[in-house]
Amino acid sequence: MNQKTFVGGVHPADSKHDSDTKPIEACPLPEQLIIPLSQHIGAPAEALVKAGDLVFKGQTIAKASAFVSVPIHASTSGQVIAVEPRLHPCGKMLPAIVIEADGEDHWDPSLEGIDPAQWTGDELRQRISDAGIVGMGGATFPTHVKLSPPEDKLIDTLMINGVECEPYLTADHRLMLEQSDKIMDGIDILRRVLGVKHTIVGIESNKPDAIACMAKAGANHGIQVQALEVKYPQGAEKQLIDALLGREVPSAGLPMDIGVVVQNVATAAAVSDAIRLGRPLVERVVTISGPAVAEAKNLRVRIGTPLSFLVQQCGGNKYEVSKIIMGGPMMGQSQLSLDAPAVRGTSGLLLFGEKDLAKIEAGPCIRCGRCVGACPLHLLPATIASYATLGMFDEAEAHSALDCMECGCCTYICPATRPLVQTLRHAKGGILAKRRRS
Amino acid sequence: MDNQLYMSSSPHVHSGETTQDIMRAVIYALLPACVLSIYYFGLEALLVLLLCTAGCLTTEAVCCVLSKRAMTLSDGSAAITGILLALNLPASSPWWLALFGSIIAVTIGKQVFGGLGHNPFNPALVARVVLLISFPVQMTSWTSPTPLGHGLDALTAATPLGEMKTSVMLTGQLPASAHSGFSDYLIGNMAGSIGEVSALAVLLGGLYLLKKKVITWEIPASYLGSVILFGGMFWLIDSQRYPDPLFHLLTGGLLLGAFFMATDMVTTPITRSGMLIFGVGCGVITVLIRLFGGYPEGVSFAILLMNGATPLIDRYTRPKVFGRNPYHNINQTPAQEN
Numbered sequence: 001m002n003q004k005t006f007v008g009g010v011h012p013a014d015s016k017h018d019s020d021t022k023p024i025e026a027c028p029l030p031e032q033l034i035i036p037l038s039q040h041i042g043a044p045a046e047a048l049v050k051a052g053d054l055v056f057k058g059q060t061i062a063k064a065s066a067f068v069s070v071p072i073h074a075s076t077s078g079q080v081i082a083v084e085p086r087l088h089p090c091g092k093m094l095p096a097i098v099i100e101a102d103g104e105d106h107w108d109p110s111l112e113g114i115d116p117a118q119w120t121g122d123e124l125r126q127r128i129s130d131a132g133i134v135g136m137g138g139a140t141f142p143t144h145v146k147l148s149p150p151e152d153k154l155i156d157t158l159m160i161n162g163v164e165c166e167p168y169l170t171a172d173h174r175l176m177l178e179q180s181d182k183i184m185d186g187i188d189i190l191r192r193v194l195g196v197k198h199t200i201v202g203i204e205s206n207k208p209d210a211i212a213c214m215a216k217a218g219a220n221h222g223i224q225v226q227a228l229e230v231k232y233p234q235g236a237e238k239q240l241i242d243a244l245l246g247r248e249v250p251s252a253g254l255p256m257d258i259g260v261v262v263q264n265v266a267t268a269a270a271v272s273d274a275i276r277l278g279r280p281l282v283e284r285v286v287t288i289s290g291p292a293v294a295e296a297k298n299l300r301v302r303i304g305t306p307l308s309f310l311v312q313q314c315g316g317n318k319y320e321v322s323k324i325i326m327g328g329p330m331m332g333q334s335q336l337s338l339d340a341p342a343v344r345g346t347s348g349l350l351l352f353g354e355k356d357l358a359k360i361e362a363g364p365c366i367r368c369g370r371c372v373g374a375c376p377l378h379l380l381p382a383t384i385a386s387y388a389t390l391g392m393f394d395e396a397e398a399h400s401a402l403d404c405m406e407c408g409c410c411t412y413i414c415p416a417t418r419p420l421v422q423t424l425r426h427a428k429g430g431i432l433a434k435r436r437r438s
Numbered sequence: 439m440d441n442q443l444y445m446s447s448s449p450h451v452h453s454g455e456t457t458q459d460i461m462r463a464v465i466y467a468l469l470p471a472c473v474l475s476i477y478y479f480g481l482e483a484l485l486v487l488l489l490c491t492a493g494c495l496t497t498e499a500v501c502c503v504l505s506k507r508a509m510t511l512s513d514g515s516a517a518i519t520g521i522l523l524a525l526n527l528p529a530s531s532p533w534w535l536a537l538f539g540s541i542i543a544v545t546i547g548k549q550v551f552g553g554l555g556h557n558p559f560n561p562a563l564v565a566r567v568v569l570l571i572s573f574p575v576q577m578t579s580w581t582s583p584t585p586l587g588h589g590l591d592a593l594t595a596a597t598p599l600g601e602m603k604t605s606v607m608l609t610g611q612l613p614a615s616a617h618s619g620f621s622d623y624l625i626g627n628m629a630g631s632i633g634e635v636s637a638l639a640v641l642l643g644g645l646y647l648l649k650k651k652v653i654t655w656e657i658p659a660s661y662l663g664s665v666i667l668f669g670g671m672f673w674l675i676d677s678q679r680y681p682d683p684l685f686h687l688l689t690g691g692l693l694l695g696a697f698f699m700a701t702d703m704v705t706t707p708i709t710r711s712g713m714l715i716f717g718v719g720c721g722v723i724t725v726l727i728r729l730f731g732g733y734p735e736g737v738s739f740a741i742l743l744m745n746g747a748t749p750l751i752d753r754y755t756r757p758k759v760f761g762r763n764p765y766h767n768i769n770q771t772p773a774q775e776n
Contacts, residue, residue, distance in 0.1 A: 012451055091445075167451065238760065251761035323444045329451040334444065357444065358452050363513065364555035366457055369708035373654075378757040380708065400759045408449030415457045416555075422447050 003205050005229035006239040008376040010409045012167050012232055012330065014206055018296035019289045020170040024178055026300045027286075027313055029101050033075055033304030034086050034341040035061070036096040040134040041141045042068035047097055053080045056108035058280050060130075061097050070132040070142045074099055075282035075302035077106040089326050089333060089340045096341075099304070111278040121193040124275060128193070131274035132281045132344075137161055137172075137235065137264035138327055140345040143271070146263070147193050149256045158196045159244060159255075160187055162203040162210065162265040163228060163235030166328025169348045171285040172265050174298045176203070176210040179269055180217035186268030188221060189275050194261060200244050201225045201265075204234055232330055233407040237262045239376050251403050286342055288314045290350035292321050301342050308338035310349055323352040330408050363416040371410035371420055377403050381410035381420045388427035393434055396427040404428060457554075460703075461514025463652045467643035468521050468698065474639040475632040478583035479529035483632045486536050487524040493540025494520030501549040515554045519543050522562035525633020525694060526738070527569070530581050535573060539565040559745045560705050563738045570738075580629040595629040598689040602681060603734040616681045623688035634691040644697030653701040656713035657720075661696040662687065664721025672729060680729060692724065695737035705745040712748075712755035719744045 038044035045062035055061055055074040062072040078101040085093035116124055129144035149155055160183075164172040176183065187199060201218060203211045205227040215225040228234050228243055238249045240262060247258045255262050263271075266284065273279045282303055289296040294315030301310060307324070311317065324335040327348055342349070371381040379400055387396040401424060410420035475483045498516035502509050510516070523543050527536060546568070547561025548554070570577045582595040596604065598615055605613035622628055624637050633640070647653045665686050672680035686692065691699075700706065700720050707716050720740045727736025 010453065012453070242760075248761050248763055251759060253761065321443070323446075323450065325450055327448075330449045332448055332450065334446055334448075334450065336443065336445065352450070357450075358454070360452065360456065363457050364553065366460070366555050366703050367706075367708050368460065368703040369710075369713075372708050372757070373710070377760040379759060380756060382708065383752075399756070403759055403761065406448075412449050412451065413453050413455075415453075415455050415460055417452060417456065421449065425447065 003227050003229040004202075004243040005231055005234065006242045006376060008374055008378065008409070009231040009233060009239070010374050010412050011230070012412065014230065015167045015289075016170050016173070016206070019168070019287050019298055020173055020207075022170075022174070022296065022298050024174050024285055024298045024300050027302065027305060027310065029076055029103065029105060029302070030305050030309040031101055032081075032306070033078075033099045033101065033302060034096050034306060035072060035075065035099065035304035036086070036088050036094055036341065036343060037062050037072060038088070038094055039072065039140060039303070039343040039345065040070050041139065042066060042070070042145075044095070045069060045072045047083050047095070049080045049083070049097060051080055051082050054078070055080060055099060056106050058108040058111050058282060060280075064129070068142055068145055070134055070144075071130060071280075072097070073132055073280040073282050075304050076101045077104050078102040087336065087340045089335060089343055089346070091333070091336050107279070111280075113276045113278040116189045116192060116275050121195060124189060124193050128271055128274055130280070131270070133267060133270050133274055134281070134344050135264055136266035136270060136284060136344065136347070138331070138345050138347050143263065143267055146256075146261055147190070149194075149261070153256045154259055155194050155196055155256060155261055156198060156259040157245065157261075158187070158191055158194055158199045159241060159260055159262040160199065160201040160223075160265055160268060161235055161237070161240055161262055162201055162207075162214065163240060164207070165204060165230075165232045165235040166330055166332070166348070167232075168289045168350055169287045169328050170289075171287045171298055171347055173207050173210050175269060175285055176207070176214050176265055180213045182272045183214070183265050183268045184217045184221050184223065185276065186270070186272035187223060189271050190261075190263055190268060196261070197222070199223045202228050202234075202240050202244050204228050204230045206230045232409065233376060236376065236405060236407060238405070251400070281344060284342075284344065284346065286310065286346050287348040288350075289348065290325070290352050291356045292317050292319055292351040292353040294318050301346070303344055304341045306339060306341055307335065307349055310342065311338060311351070317351055319353045321351045322354040323357055325350040325352070330412065331406070360417040362418045365416055365418060368415060370413045370415065374409040374413045376407060376409065377405060379404060381424060382414075382418070384427055385418065385420045385423040388423050388430065391430070393427060393430040397431045401427040402431060458512065458514055460652050461518055463647060463650050464518050464698070465514065465521065467646045467652075468518075468525070468633075470639040470642045471525060471633045471636065471694070472521065474636045475525070475529070478635060479581070479632060482529040485533070486527055486529060486531050486632060487521065489533055489536035490524035490527070490540050491517055491520035493537045494523065494544050497541050497544035498549070501544065501553075505549070507553070510553060513554055515548075516544060519548070519561045522633075522698060523565050526562060526566045526631050526691065528577065528580050529632050530579050532576060535569060535576050539569050542568050555704055557704060558748070559742055560699055560702050563699055563742050563745075566738050567742060582629050583635060597630045597734065598623065598628055598685070599728060599734040602685075603728075606679060611678055612681055616685055620684060620688060623685075628689070630689075631691060634694050637688045637693050640693040640697060644693065647697065647701070653697070654710070654713065656710055657700050657706060657717040658696045660714045660717025661700050661720045662692070664718045665692060665725055668722050668725045669729075672725070686725065686728070690728070690735045691737040695720070695724075695741055699737075700741050700744070705748060707748055707751045707755060709752065709755045709757055711757075712751045715751050715755065716744050716748065719747065
């Protein structure tokens, strides 16, 4: 199989076998749902409900507050019991709408599906925006914004990201196996909105079954499926475009600058639901895995379901948990507690015990150059980190520190186990703070 | 789950390869050369190897105590310095020469700069050159190898490169040995430093390092390649005066240098293109010293000189940052280029 890829990257163990054969299961309804107002990149949504209000599943409970913002919907029917700060997966207490489920799970009767062929691109885009759809690979960038390129940006390719290069995660893999037709339908709608014909689906070659399934489903739609080398971060937007088209997104630019829009497979499926069924984004597939979980699963989870409830559905933990990660192990966020809810960007929930965590002390840089070879953006991570440690932010900026996308390859590969990407984040913060001051 | 949870920013996993793993692999890779040297030079070689390794480890420990820093013996770098220094000495080295060299390597070569990762020059080569300049007699009394069990007393002899230099200086012609004896050079049946005698043993270790991805191909390939090309150029000009490329390749410390000293990560460039420049620089300087310099062998000086150029090479070989290349861009207008 012809496998495409990019220059750089690392090969972490993919650790996907605990969950990649487990069909997606519907997660039961918890008693309470905690739905944060900020689940996307951009301005937080504004709450439209107050404590005591009764809501239907799918009802808009918070409206978009800016162009780069999306509305939020109730993910089950019930009563709003509070609109107050709650623990957010990012670790802060942020405003959230707390809904006590009535157990009926009644859809809002006013929600109706439409036939996309009868509607214009602009109308479809508005529906996608109203449905609260964001990039579901984890970045949670509002989808309607990506579908609104300025008029001077010609888009010639729609790229569909089925790479799922983070270890452990299998949510997209299962979705491609089980709902390839729905994904293809979503892709057709996205193509209609963008007015683009050329579409490539990129999938890492460690999912041959998904590649076969998607290629079969895509054949009727004229959609090309391309196998990609198994390498992290193959699913990063810029690296995916480079691998599939050989085009480099300009530094500080966007894919639309080189004529490409990238959407995740789960986003495409959500678009199909939003248009055909009229259903907003109120649930998503989450992989619950990690060495400490009793049984790894792929669950279809209502947005706002407490993480502790998800762990219960998987039989709890096998042994004492020392680290909880939302997302994948390369870019995911460690969690303060399981009280936080699953949000729109939650692709995975991973549990690790003490023995699964490598505790290593950082030694001196031996200038081996492994970080230089691994950096997908071709930076000099060790050099920038040295400057940042010394507070020399101008030099760090001159070495293109702001181009860092924080994929973590440098820290992963460093034999001296230095916290390189962490120091690069510090450098980026320092450079931006300096800019604001001047 | 009321226990303490670890909070940290991503990534949460590591490749598992540590500095110690790298150092351990280099020590393994040096073992064939060590074993063969003991076979050829007997207990003398073993003694030099033990003295240098113990000397470097002791000096490192003393430095850590004196500078009140955590003990760094376990990182393995001092042991490698010791082994490499021993492999760069004649088997007949007196005990004090080996110990003095070890102290120089670890103190002047490494610890004064702040220890592992901070030294600009290869510590073992710094020590070798200090010894060569300070004690030229002891550093150039070579003995012919006498394989174990042959029961012969060691004979003093010149190294193939030394013989070549003397012959060319006296007669303007290569000695007869420069036209033959390649099978001896290959297995190490020639006079020289402990570790430079067997090309095969060194090559085996070097290939192991490449296979384990501890080192990359750039420096050994460009170093050896440029010696073959540049040395070969002179050979084509006058094959009576200049030796052929194979002679260059198999004699002296070239293979040991190319695989184990020029690939020392701390003192060489971090970029791929920088490594190629470094290797070519080493190759050209080695050939120039061998053919026209005052010393018969130029590997140590070549690597040290290029170590000095490393910061400069790094500065001018920064990789092109992703997204800053000229490329096919259907939306880019000329105004966006700057």
